Amino acid sequence: MNIKQWQYSIFIILLFITTITVIISYHFIERKWVLYRKAENFFISNEYPKAFSYYKEAVYRGIKNKEILLHIADVYIKLTKFKDAIELYNSILKIDPKNRKARIYLARVLTWEGQFNEAIIEYRKVLGEN
Numbered sequence: 001m002n003i004k005q006w007q008y009s010i011f012i013i014l015l016f017i018t019t020i021t022v023i024i025s026y027h028f029i030e031r032k033w034v035l036y037r038k039a040e041n042f043f044i045s046n047e048y049p050k051a052f053s054y055y056k057e058a059v060y061r062g063i064k065n066k067e068i069l070l071h072i073a074d075v076y077i078k079l080t081k082f083k084d085a086i087e088l089y090n091s092i093l094k095i096d097p098k099n100r101k102a103r104i105y106l107a108r109v110l111t112w113e114g115q116f117n118e119a120i121i122e123y124r125k126v127l128g129e130n
Contacts, residue, residue, distance in 0.1 A: 032061035036068065043071065048078040066096060070105070077109065085109050100126055 039054030052075045055068060069092050076085035089106035092099055107122035 032058050032063045035061060036063055039071070043075065043078075046078075048075050051075050052079070066092060066099065070102060073102075073105065077105075082109050082113050086113065 035054050035058040039051045039058060042048070042051035042054060052072065055072045055075065059068060059072075069088060073085045073088040073092070076082070076088065086106060086109055089102050089109065092102040093106065096102070103122050103126050107119045107126070110116075110119035110122060
């Protein structure tokens with residue numbers, strides 16, 4: 001083997017070691033994001049109980065993100081836990097009262113629960129009537 005081939009071989013080996021190190025480090029250091037991505041995959045695959053537990057674990061590990069709360073509320077809906085979804089949407093709206101997505105979904109779930117007057121109030125807030 002000449003010197004050029006030797007250098008290329010060493011470069012490839014170092015590149016491989018670096019790649020493996022980055023992957024392993026990411027799984028340990030950024031575990032919460034790995035959990036979040038797994039939860040998303042389970043949600044897409046319609047495996048809602050698994051998605052729920054991974055979302056909860058990601059929140060427990062420190063993801064501070066309003067979107068994850070919306071995803072958890074979506075899981076509640078898929079599991080027909082409408083009261084839990086309503087509670088979570090209300091919690092989101094306490095943190096972020098202008099969150100239109102949460103307000104629209106809240107109104108929708110209130111309708112499914114037969115709480116039509118409350119749903120109308122929420123829809124009016126979305127439309128800027130209140």
